[in-house]
Amino acid sequence: MNHLLYGLAANEKLPTELVEESAVHLAYEGRLTAADIDPWARPDAALALLDQGMGRPEWARLFAADPVVEHREKLAACPGLPPDVVEALIADTDIRVVAEVALWAAPDVAARLAEHQHAAVRRAAAANEATPPPVLAALISGEGLPPVQRCPVCDREEPPFVHAPDCPRRDCDLLPGASCDGSHESAVHDLLSAALRNPGTPTEAVIGFVDHPSLLLRRALAARRDLPPESYARLAADPDPGVLADVAENPAIDGTLIRALAGDDSHDVRRQLAHHPDIPLDVLTRLARGTRIGGALLPRIAAASGAEIEKLACSPDPAVRMLVAQRRDLPPEIRDVLATDPDAKVVKSVAPHSGLSEAQLRAMVDRHGVRVLAKVATNPDATPALLEELTRHEPPVPKALRKVARHRNATASALLACLGAEQARLLAAGHPALPPQAIANLLTGTGTGPDLRVAEQAAANPSLPHAAMWALLPPPPPAT
Template sequence: MNHVLCGLAANAALPSELVDRLIAVADADIAAELAGRADLSHAQAVALVSRVEESAVRLVHEGRLTAANIDPVAQPHAALALLDKRVGRPEWARLFATDPVFEHREKLAACVGLPSDVLETLAADSDVRVVAELALWTTPEVTGRLAGHPHAEVRRAVAANEATPPAVLAALIAGKGRPPAQRCLVCDREETPFVHDQQCPRLDCDLLPGASCDGSHESTMHDMQQAALRNPATPTEAVVGFADHPSMLLRSALAARPDLPSEVCGRLAVDPIPGVRADLAENPAIDDALIRALARDRDHDVQRRLAHNPHVPLDVLTRLAGATRIGATLLQRIGAASPAEVEELAQSPNPAARMLLAQRRDLSAEIREALATDPDAKVVKSIAPHPGFSEAQLRAMVDRHGVRVVAKVAANPDATPALLEDLTRHEPSVQKAFREVARHRNATAPALLACLADEQARPIAAGHPALPPTVIAELLTDTDWQVVEAAAANPSLPLAVISDLVP
């Protein structure tokens, strides 16, 4: 891979004539960057796909190619991408439906809006992978027929398709109404009974770890039930019986459904597996009483997931925040807090509650400034990136709390050039602060030069337009390919240097 040319292909300052020159020598990596350029013309897109046909998918999704530009025989990736966007030609679909290349038929099967005769052809395909792909995306009418397909893999795909009729899903998950499946991917390839080694040494093997078949296709049927449980179109009454199923994976899938009756939620709340209880804890279907019961669960993941439940009461959330590690994230319940609740959180004696509130970026100036002077460093660390602080306020945060808040202060969009320079000189240094400064719009050349000395910040700083042009040019020979690509993509790289680099 030519990292310099890949970087140049993404350089926003690259003149159109140099884009043309890059297209003429592009390989797949360079083409991938060129295809994402906002200034790529229609003519250049056509030239690029003629040079590197694999770039067609990105170009189609960017809206830079039309059916008039494409020969489906010579450019199948482009034609299939257009069909996937529903702007291809029907005759292309008929062409690919009988294409000898399996991957082309499989890609076609994932397209929606196909002609009915094409659907019929794909449903009868000799390769089960094509039929399974069709089952995953096709219409309710077709899924109804494919639910009785003799291959279990096709039935699994039908169970995952949200367009599958509820009655069909209910029958699939119950294993009723249709003859048993005759084959699965395991018994297609191995003599049964067979259990696939979790550490299979065969490089050409694509069976999933643990896949098994004793003649009943049990692992695929299990996956089918799991897919149906996760499918919102599966009727509630068809899934409630899985609350006592011996498979933890199936109980977990059930616990995440938002349509569960309270009685089923109660049974899952005392499940012996913490992962099942954790899936339930985040479920918006659980009521206040169950939330409070789960808050007493001693498993950390249950408590953490409960904190992410959008309906968790604030008093419960406050206790959870003090007992479990939630992380620097804006919880749904905090984001939806009323003005009165915001006031309550801001005045909470629990610093964890104030820290959660500080993640909001729409706080009033009064509350924001009160949190900025909070005695707890965790609260200040959360509020520090909030826009609207003066340089003096940001410096005061660093003066009071030092290394604990330096990186978050550096991430503040209003941090001044002078402050950013000072943060790179802070003693002791804070590695994450260099990365924040390196991507900051107000970073100056001296600050960026300091960032180049940090291994993780170096690739970020190499792409900053405020870096001196001579330094950018020197970075083109760096030993780190990420630095090289970032420097080549830097819009401040001198045009004369760029011209010399493009063949």
Template sequence: MQHILCGLAANPALSSALVDRLIAIADDDIATGLARRADLGRAQAVALAERIGASAVRLAYEGRLTAADIDPSVRPDAALALLDQGAGRPEWARLLAVDPVRERREKLAACPGLPSDVVDTLAADPDVRVVAELALWTTPDVAARLAAHPHAEVRRAVAGNEAAPPAVLAALVTGEGLPAARRCLVCDHEETPFVHEPQYPRLDCELPPGASCDGSHESAVHDVREAALRNPATPVEAVVGFVDHPSMLLRRALAARQDLPRPACARLALDPAPGVRADLADNPATDEALIRALAGDRDPEVRRRLAHHLRVPLDVLTHLARSPRIGAALLPRIAASSPAEVRELAESPDPAARMLVAQRRDLPPGIRDRLADDPDAKVVKALAPHPGLTGAQLRAMVDRHGVRVLARVATNPDAPPALLEDLVRHEPTVQKVFREVARHRGATASALLVCLTDERARPVAAGHPALPPPVVAELLADADWQVVEAAAANPSLPPAVMSDLVHQR
């Protein structure tokens, strides 16, 4: 019965009166579905928050509850949700800044527009995690003040704050002009010198592997530098010297920066660590010469990331498309191709090039139809979901290429209902077809009944509004709870059945 009620809570056809009834009997799981309803009224939202306090946070974030609906002493987490959106009241922040629950003070520290006295209270909080959270999100002047905090964890947070003044970020990288940190997370918990081994036997230890402190807080200093190197507001002249640093993590942070001088990028392109080269391949600022150099990289992840670069030349991209692990998604460079480039790719003798452009869903009709007749199954498979293809074209794809394109044809939004019925009865079967047809807006009752015979498609089909109401009602007794919940959420479930189910509780 619980899964039925959870499904009903999400059913868009549930009447307002039955929503009220569900609110009155809701538990946490039912409340989750109710809070997501697009038609939930303000009075219903207030009633749900009073019934299940945990739902108040979601309702506040979704704008269903306002400051007038919340008492911060009763619903502090909902008050924090409104403060996080800038919709709370200043007096709430003052109350929550001294809340005994550390997690609430930490959440408050990340909220925008806090009164200055609240900021001062949080900056002096006895728990370093609260101060660090403030340091990560605060204004430039407060960040500059916290950069000299005695705890390295607070400094690391300042180093990641893009609002921190550039001079402060540079000082955190070099250490110049700042007093040395006196504490770090390692020496807070362990006697120094201490090194956290990668295979540490103590289950209660929260320190990351490799964390160490010999009194100089060396791993914490490393973490501060890494955060600063990843921060685009840190001046490039303060970080470029780390290009040959022994730490692979610092070199990876550099490789992701978009302001590095070209010589530094060229050095990173030869880095022995594949992760560094892969991050450089991802970098939007990587120029064509480096892209061409990286295209021959021996590491498949470097080549995969390079294929997703917006400025990769088309000839390089066609070469990369022949590599495994590139993926079947539309690549940014292909999405940005000009009409002339699209035509060039579609007319290429290389099927890899044609497959790339076939991933677009805005092809001119002439090019779309040309690719629909392509002799290469991979090209046709990429094109099959393209809107505007006729039923005859989709059938021809299946006739020529069979199981290789079946599932993708089933995803086409314009696939005729009769074709969908044929796809689920195709021999040999392709299991993924059942799931695709089960979620297709054009699926008929006949096709959906076949989908119900497949274990993985059954929960999807159970929620399809084209399923006959008597069948939907029968599925409420299914052995699979996912099927039960989907059927209960199906808008085709008869209203009388919905009413009976709600009132049985």
């Protein structure tokens, strides 16, 4: 029954007080206030409101003493807690709660917790972007900080210990390879990784890790945007393709390094480089010919000038024309030329462009068939009649049915056709143009078999009849 109640909770016709089981969902949607919640009866909903800064201070004090550690841990991540509550959480006996405080704390509290004896708390402070930069530098160097005394490994096992990758214990939450020989090495490594990824960590504190033997630390460094050019050049010579790919997508690298990386053998490196906002167009067009870049609009294409767009649209290479066809602000004359392109990949890219006529969209389907059907179905100007025809296409195209099921112009007839495809049915169930009787059938599985996800979407459909909605609610408790 819960899946139906969650759906009903999203249906604005239903009074919120009738679906208590969905209180957390409603709280995060802004449909509940503190006046609607009893924290003793619904601690999860009360914590959801505190997480949004909408709870009451006395609730925070209540949960700070809650015997359920998950409640205290959730509270520790909430913003704007009273100072006495923060202090109580810092003194918590469960290290997970203290670490959660360190992860979200204000600068002064984060600086205090950076000196905590437990590595997990220091690691959380290292990941907190509010931690002061000098403290982050100290977490890397260790200077001025007391030694770490405990870590997640030696909390559970007597050192020396290395956690086996095939550990058979179901209750074990240590990562494969986690180890402690008394120096808390794996926990300290995690701390360093968090600090290197933190943009607040000073550049001078991190550049010494360019040649570190740890791949994870080098990758963390390669993603930073504040390194000197010589550091990026050294990272671009790394033997690991993952490091090179991280460097390739980094907006901080210059044109010289971009051109050097464009010759790399790794497909991932070239693909990431294609998404670089400052890649020269000649390098990008060369990459497009031999790299599977995907269908997203690339930043350099989005920033191209009118003259560059015109030149790219006239390229003899369909891979290049496909790149420019992803723009949704093309001049009509360029858009219309690309809409008649002989290459289906180009037509697929331009098909979602607004402003195309029904005749142009039909012509795309006539020329290229199933290869462009789904993209035509995403066009915002696709007419109801065209959408109905797309659902009747033989052979059927499941992806096109999913797009039709989402379309604002989809008719009842088109949506009924979508119910025959599993994934499209899930989308069609929430479409307001779906006939009321079809919605009611989906709630019970009539004609399609029971599907809890579909039923939930149907319950949220604004066209759900009131009578069907009220019939789904559980009966009120008997009067006492």
